[in-house]
Amino acid sequence: MPRPILATVHPQALRHNLARARRAVPDTRVWAVVKANAYGHGLERVFDALRGADGFALLDLAEAERLRALDWRGPILLLEGCFEPRDLELCSRLHLWHAVHCEEQIDWLSRHKTQVPHRVFLKMNSGMNRLGFRPDAFRAAWTRLNALPQVDEISLMTHFSDADGPRGIAHQVATFEAASADLPGERSLCNSAALLRHAHTPLHGGLTLAADWVRQGIALYGSAPDHPCHRAADWDLRPTLTLSSRLIATQTLAPGDTVGYGSTFTATQPMRVGVVACGYADGYPRHAGTGTPVLVAGVRTRLVGRVSMDMLAVDLAPLDAAGVPASVGSEVVLWGVAASGAALPIDEVAQAAGTIAYELMCAVAARVPFATEPEPA
Ligand SMILES: *Cc1c(COP(=O)(O)O)cnc(C)c1O
Numbered sequence: 078m079p080r081p082i083l084a085t086v087h088p089q090a091l092r093h094n095l096a097r098a099r100r101a102v103p104d105t106r107v108w109a110v111v112k113a114n115a116y117g118h119g120l121e122r123v124f125d126a127l128r129g130a131d132g133f134a135l136l137d138l139a140e141a142e143r144l145r146a147l148d149w150r151g152p153i154l155l156l157e158g159c160f161e162p163r164d165l166e167l168c169s170r171l172h173l174w175h176a177v178h179c180e181e182q183i184d185w186l187s188r189h190k191t192q193v194p195h196r197v198f199l200k201m202n203s204g205m206n207r208l209g210f211r212p213d214a215f216r217a218a219w220t221r222l223n224a225l226p227q228v229d230e231i232s233l234m235t236h237f238s239d240a241d242g243p244r245g246i247a248h249q250v251a252t253f254e255a256a257s258a259d260l261p262g263e264r265s266l267c268n269s270a271a272l273l274r275h276a277h278t279p280l281h282g283g284l285t286l287a288a289d290w291v292r293q294g295i296a297l298y299g300s301a302p303d304h305p306c307h308r309a310a311d312w313d314l315r316p317t318l319t320l321s322s323r324l325i326a327t328q329t330l331a332p333g334d335t336v337g338y339g340s341t342f343t344a345t346q347p348m349r350v351g352v353v354a355c356g357y358a359d360g361y362p363r364h365a366g367t368g369t370p371v372l373v374a375g376v377r378t379r380l381v382g383r384v385s386m387d388m389l390a391v392d393l394a395p396l397d398a399a400g401v402p403a404s405v406g407s408e409v410v411l412w413g414v415a416a417s418g419a420a421l422p423i424d425e426v427a428q429a430a431g432t433i434a435y436e437l438m439c440a441v442a443a444r445v446p447f448a449t450e451p452e453p454a
Contacts, residue, residue: 080354081323084447086118090315091126094297097313102276102287106131110294117438122449134292138167145171158182165189176200178208186227194229203249205238212256232263240270241303263289269296273312300434304424319413323406326352336390337382342367349393353409356387360440362430369429372410375417376401
């Protein structure tokens with residue numbers, strides 16, 4: 078028998094989360110952001126559930142090719158645009174829309190030979206200082222692009238650094254508006270957090286922040302971008318990925334006994350611990366310490382001691398106290414949904430490990446087999 082660890086993708090939850098975004102902004106088109114292999118879920122595994130989106134946004138040209146291989150004929154947006162001039166050939170051939178965030182990308186376009194003019198998303202750096210033209214250079218970039226025969230339609234985009242937090246987006250919205258309000262073209266501003274928290278912020282001319290395209294990533298995958306301020310359930314988002322395993326051993330500890338490398342956990346009373354076939358080589362965060370929540374046989378308990386490469390240990394006292402049997406073979410849910418229906422939000426595990434759900438989803442290791450939950454007919 079292979080090691081019992083398994084990652085399960087829940088297509089119905091993906092459908093639900095997409096529908097939830099649509100309901101929030103019915104007049105807006107939705108990009109399903111599927112970069113990083115659909116946030117670790119697997120592009121091919123999420124495709125059917127997310128094909129109701131208006132387009133797919135990603136960064137990797139190979140992932141764009143995989144989407145076309147799935148026979149997706151709709152829009153695909155390269156969020157970082159091209160990395161070198163010859164990427165433009167693939168954009169022409171596969172009809173990829175692409176961000177334009179720097180002068181070099183305009184230079185490459187101006188020398189590109191194509192029969193099909195490209196649809197581009199001109200990106201403004203409105204304060205995040207990652208990608209994009211500064212506000213005072215934005216109009217000149219637009220004018221330059223607009224004069225190119227290689228360019229068809231120009232849309233305008235920017236990205237927020239603090240849509241999930243107390244600093245908010247007002248300063249970036251003001252910057253974006255001041256430098257672009259009179260330019261024509263569709264807009265795309267919102268990531269998941271901006272859609273959930275700020276979608277109705279007004280822009281010029283009766284537009285709102287949700288115009289015209291929202292870029293939805295993490296919310297489609299059932300995590301609250303502003304956890305712990307909100308939980309996923311508060312936003313009506315459902316978990317799309319379960320990481321599960323089983324107990325492969327149990328140990329009975331006496332007071333003073335310790336668990337795992339570094340002996341960071343010491344029993345203060347007699348107790349049983351379970352040993353789980355899941356470690357940091359599976360992508361489980363090593364920084365998750367004693368107290369990180371875990372479900373064993375659907376019962377919430379905690380991790381004890383250090384996570385090792387292939388194993389971690391869990392406290393079985395809550396199960397023993399409740400009379401729930403726990404032995405070799407018992408189901409363990411590291412995050413997601415148990416067979417009983419009990420849920421452990423990935424956001425809680427991420428928080429306990431000092432990280433975010435995005436990182437946990439993307440970190441599930443190649444050695445972990447994936448399954449897709451069957452959908453009711
Ligand atoms: C990843 C990404 C998104 C999606 O962000 P979420 O927080 O996952 O919704 C949107 N826009 C850009 C430019 C991105 O890189």
